[in-house]
Amino acid sequence: MPGTTATQGIKTMLHPVSDLGKAKAVYAALLGVAPQIDEPYYVAFEAAGQHIGLLPGGGPQGLTQSLAYWHVPDIEAKVAELTAAGATVKDAPKDVGGGRLVATVVDPDGNLLGLLQDS
Structure with a gap:
């Protein structure tokens, strides 16, 4: 999918x-x-x-x-896709400077997946 x-x-x-x-x-x-x-x-x-x-x-x-x-080009959309597929959000998207956004989700087995969007 x-x-x-x-x-x-x-x-x-x-x-x-x-x-x-x-x-x-x-x-x-x-x-x-x-x-x-x-x-x-x-x-x-x-x-x-x-x-x-x-x-x-x-x-x-x-x-x-x-x-x-x-x-990823669109961090909010990717977080939504991942949570719809069964991941959970650990750290919601946040700006870490210079327009760079980062987020962390957890897959069903507990593995961390980082997401990064540059402006």
Whole structure:
């Protein structure tokens, strides 16, 4: 049962880390690039069209597992489609700056699905 709004794929992935320095070294080796953002609260890499973020202690979201963000053209429509299909909303769409909207839903098995809409 296809939805009415297709995704643009997974382009953003966040990983909670316990040791930011060690994680930064591993991801730099994996991706072959230095971080584009390197702050004590967030380290981010841009590689092959993807944004890979490292969140010490799970960041303000309190992540305990990695979270993939599916980029979508209409976040409200996609949240409605997903909830109609059986997902539940964990975090409703909100603006995180620069017109970027994010939301998190939970599938029937408890997996987190991130949604991201750029303006």
